[in-house]
Amino acid sequence: MKNKILKSVTIFAVVLGTSSFTEPDTKKVDTEKSEITWKGYKVTGSHEGTIALKSGELKFDGDKLIGGEFAVDMTTIGATDLSGEYKTKLDGHLKSNDFFGVENHPTATLVITKVNPTGKNSYEVTGDLAIKGKTNPITFEMSVYGSKATANLKIDRTKYDVRYGSGSFFDNLGDKTIYDEFDLVVDLVF
Template sequence: MKNLIQKGLGIALIALFTVSFTTIKRETKQIDTSKSNVEWKAYKVTGSHNGTVSIKSGYLTFDDNKLSGGSITIDMTTINTTDLTGEYKNKLDGHLKSKDFFGVETYETSSLNFTKVKTTGKNAYEVTANLTIKGITKKVQFSISIYGSKATANLKVDRTKFDIKYGSSSFFDNLKDKAIYDEFDLVADLQLN
């Protein structure tokens, strides 16, 4: 019994020293905002619209070359429709920036802060994060793939959770073909420094 306790203590001490002297290589890679882009696509009964929005700042962190965290800030004043031109484009851009949608005069930025990262395959991860839009923070999950200095993330957002209810048949009756679906898609192509 005494030998068993001594062996157990010896193993515990070896494990403690091994863990104490094993260092995790942590690295933070900044997102190159000039070479990165975020595309959005929103859907309505009669079709869809798509466009871009710019990244203001951001980074991804890695522990031993595996994604472990990150944060991205979006400049909401840069909302841009790319499937329309002229007067219709200007009207939609203005409406998206208005209080009906993102209220960019008050809420100039939105943010995504990683809280949990799970490896799902080689270079692939599932991320849980806090998404803040219009000052409202909700938990979201999305997938991200990383290859060298490039990363691609896909995220589906339910706008009504962020008090963006304009044209939502979840809140308004008789919208018919004027209804706008609650969820929109974001695809981020990131270049890391």
């Protein structure tokens, strides 16, 4: 009986000791130094701009990325390739229900669900991206160097009920067609 108790206590101590070493190291993202830029495409050209990160964290096991979570402030979306009246109009349209409906959906989120190393500092990352109340999985490449990380995401806006000007949903748009995919370039500092 004493042997069984001793073995149980030893196993419990080993499990407890091991679990304390595997707790992830969470690094908060510096939202002031980090940057998200977007680029959307249409038949006659493109527009680009920025959007602010509200909060974020990356999780590591040693120096290996294992997870993370991010919240984006959709109310900050704005064009950087226009000025004056044209910028005001585009920024307002992007915030409207035609696009991101920021009054009802002020925050977009990304929760990393899977990380596969693809090289020394590079990873294939899969996560759940929520925009405008819709959540879909997304996979993208991310690189981590020291206290910085970069990622490039290609997002199909129609999966998030952002259909304005989409040739996938509307006929005869001609040169008013806006392509379904847009790009995000994310530069994180933590």
